[in-house]
Amino acid sequence: MNAVNTSDASIEKKETVMNKILGAISGSFAPILGVLAGSGLISALLSILTTLGWLSAKSGTYAIFSAAGHAVFYFFPVFLGITLALKLGANGYVGGAIGAALLEPHYTDLVKAGAQNVDFLGIPVILASYSSTVFPILMAVSIYTVLDKFLKKVIYKDLQMFLNPLISLMVIVPLTVLVFGPFGTYVGGALAVVIKFLSSKSGILTGAVIGAAWSFLTILGLHWAVVPIMIANLATGGDPISPMAAAAPFAQIGMGLGVFLKARDKDLKTLVGSGLVPSALAGTTEIITYGILVRYKRTMLFVAFAGAIGGAINGALEVKGTAFALPSFLSIPVYTPIGLYLMGTLTALIIALVLTLVFGYEGKSDPVPAKTVKEFGLANVKRETILSPLSGEIVSLSAISDPLFSTETVGKGIAIEPTNGEVISPVNGTVTTLFPTEHAIGVTSEDGAEVLICIGVDTIKLKGQFFTSHVKQWDTVKKGDILIQFDIEKIKAAGFNIKTPVVITNTNQYIDVVPVMEGKVQAKDELIKLIV
Incomplete structure (x- = not known):
C-alpha cells in the first residue's frame, strides 16, 4: 500500500460506516450552505417586515422576495442531487436531473390532480409531492452512483457520455417514484401513527420523544409526515405537537450559539453566525442542522437531550399552537400560553448552550477535523488551472493499482507515466506535505487547490532511495520550481510501477475537476481545470 495511507486518505479509509454516511451527507450539503443561509435571511427579513406591518404578505413585492427566499428549499432535490452525486464521484448533472424529475410538471400535475390508478409498466405508483424533501433523493442518488460505476466498467468509453445518463435516468427515476419515495412515505406514515398514539397517552412522554427525535426526522425529511396531524389539530382548537x-x-439554536462562542476558527464562526440569524428569526435551521449537527456527532447528543427536556415540558404543560408556523422567536405569539411555551423552548436552548460550552462540540471520531471548515464552501477557492508537474504519457487514475487512487478516494485527477525524473511545481503556492521518503509531495496553491503528486506505486518501500527533494515542508514555490528529482530507471529496475497520480485532495470544494490533456504531456502544460 502506498504511503498516502499515512495521510488523511487513510483516516477516511478507516472511517466507520456511520462516519462515511454522515460525511457524505455533510459534504453534499457543504456547497449549498451559502445559498441556504442567504435564502434563510430573506425569509427572516420578510418575517420582520410583515410582523411590523411594513409589507403585506399579499403584495407583489412579498411574492417576488418570497420566491427568491424559498426557491432553494422548494427545488432542494435538484440541488442535493447535484452535490451528492459530485460528492460520491458521479455525474452531478445526472444527479440533478433525477431530483428535477420529481418536480417536473408531467409528474407534479398527477399529484395535484389526485390521479388514481397511476401505474408504471403495470406497477402501481404511489403519488407524493417531493418538493423540499431529502430522504428520497439521498437514496436515489446513492444507488445511482453505484450504477454509474458499474456502467463505466461495462460500456465502451466513447459511448459513456450519452449511454450512462440515458440508462441511469431510465432506471433510477422510476425506482425513485416506485420505491425510494414511497418507502419514505410509509416510514413517515408509521411515524405519524406512533406520535398520534403517544399523544393520546402521555404529553410528557410524547414531548420527550418528539423533542429528541425532531432534528433527526428533519434531516431525513420525515417530519413532513407529522405536519398533516398538526394542521388537523389546529382545526379542532389547537395543536399540542x-x-x-x-x-x-x-x-x-442553543447548540449553535455554544459553538459560535467556543470556536476559535473564524471560518467556523462565520458559518454558525450565518445560520443563527435565520434560525432565530425565521425558523430556517438548515445551516446549523447540516453544517454543524451532522458534522459533529457530539452535538447530536446535546440537541437530542435538550430537545427531549424542552419537549417534555411543553407536553406536560399542555401548550398548544394556534397557527402553523416554523418555530422561531418571531413566531412565539402563535403558541399559548406564551409563558409556558417559552419555559419549554428556552429551557431547551439553555441546556444545549450549556452542554456545548462545557463539553465542547468536537469528538475524536468526527468525519473531518474542525480545522477543515473550508469544506463548507467558506474557503476562498477559485477557478484555477493546474499545470503538469511532469513530462510523460497521460493515463487514467483507474489504471493505478492502488485503490485509494483508482477509486478517487484521495481525490479526482489524472496520472502520468513520466519520461524524465523531475517533478516541478504545478502552481504558485506552499509545500504543505512532504513525505519523509520524498516519493510524494503536496502543494497548496494560492487559490486554494490542494495538489498531491505521488511518484509511482508502493514506492514508499524504497525508503527514499532514488528520490531527492529540492524543497522543505512549508517552503513557498512558484510554477516550474523543481520539487523532486528521481531516477526512473533504477526505480523500474527495483520492480516498481512509475505511474504517478496527480490528484486534487480537496475535490469536494469544486463543482468539477476536469483533466484537459490526453496522450503525451510536457511539464508546464495545462493539465487539470478546477471549476467553481
Missing part, C-alpha cells in the same frame, strides 16, 4: 417539536430547533 408543534410546541413539543419546537423544542428541537431552539435546542439547535
Whole structure:
C-alpha cells in the first residue's frame, strides 16, 4: 500500500460506516450552505417586515422576495442531487436531473390532480409531492452512483457520455417514484401513527420523544409526515405537537450559539453566525442542522437531550399552537400560553448552550477535523488551472493499482507515466506535505487547490532511495520550481510501477475537476481545470 495511507486518505479509509454516511451527507450539503443561509435571511427579513406591518404578505413585492427566499428549499432535490452525486464521484448533472424529475410538471400535475390508478409498466405508483424533501433523493442518488460505476466498467468509453445518463435516468427515476419515495412515505406514515398514539397517552412522554427525535426526522425529511396531524389539530382548537417539536430547533439554536462562542476558527464562526440569524428569526435551521449537527456527532447528543427536556415540558404543560408556523422567536405569539411555551423552548436552548460550552462540540471520531471548515464552501477557492508537474504519457487514475487512487478516494485527477525524473511545481503556492521518503509531495496553491503528486506505486518501500527533494515542508514555490528529482530507471529496475497520480485532495470544494490533456504531456502544460 502506498504511503498516502499515512495521510488523511487513510483516516477516511478507516472511517466507520456511520462516519462515511454522515460525511457524505455533510459534504453534499457543504456547497449549498451559502445559498441556504442567504435564502434563510430573506425569509427572516420578510418575517420582520410583515410582523411590523411594513409589507403585506399579499403584495407583489412579498411574492417576488418570497420566491427568491424559498426557491432553494422548494427545488432542494435538484440541488442535493447535484452535490451528492459530485460528492460520491458521479455525474452531478445526472444527479440533478433525477431530483428535477420529481418536480417536473408531467409528474407534479398527477399529484395535484389526485390521479388514481397511476401505474408504471403495470406497477402501481404511489403519488407524493417531493418538493423540499431529502430522504428520497439521498437514496436515489446513492444507488445511482453505484450504477454509474458499474456502467463505466461495462460500456465502451466513447459511448459513456450519452449511454450512462440515458440508462441511469431510465432506471433510477422510476425506482425513485416506485420505491425510494414511497418507502419514505410509509416510514413517515408509521411515524405519524406512533406520535398520534403517544399523544393520546402521555404529553410528557410524547414531548420527550418528539423533542429528541425532531432534528433527526428533519434531516431525513420525515417530519413532513407529522405536519398533516398538526394542521388537523389546529382545526379542532389547537395543536399540542408543534410546541413539543419546537423544542428541537431552539435546542439547535442553543447548540449553535455554544459553538459560535467556543470556536476559535473564524471560518467556523462565520458559518454558525450565518445560520443563527435565520434560525432565530425565521425558523430556517438548515445551516446549523447540516453544517454543524451532522458534522459533529457530539452535538447530536446535546440537541437530542435538550430537545427531549424542552419537549417534555411543553407536553406536560399542555401548550398548544394556534397557527402553523416554523418555530422561531418571531413566531412565539402563535403558541399559548406564551409563558409556558417559552419555559419549554428556552429551557431547551439553555441546556444545549450549556452542554456545548462545557463539553465542547468536537469528538475524536468526527468525519473531518474542525480545522477543515473550508469544506463548507467558506474557503476562498477559485477557478484555477493546474499545470503538469511532469513530462510523460497521460493515463487514467483507474489504471493505478492502488485503490485509494483508482477509486478517487484521495481525490479526482489524472496520472502520468513520466519520461524524465523531475517533478516541478504545478502552481504558485506552499509545500504543505512532504513525505519523509520524498516519493510524494503536496502543494497548496494560492487559490486554494490542494495538489498531491505521488511518484509511482508502493514506492514508499524504497525508503527514499532514488528520490531527492529540492524543497522543505512549508517552503513557498512558484510554477516550474523543481520539487523532486528521481531516477526512473533504477526505480523500474527495483520492480516498481512509475505511474504517478496527480490528484486534487480537496475535490469536494469544486463543482468539477476536469483533466484537459490526453496522450503525451510536457511539464508546464495545462493539465487539470478546477471549476467553481
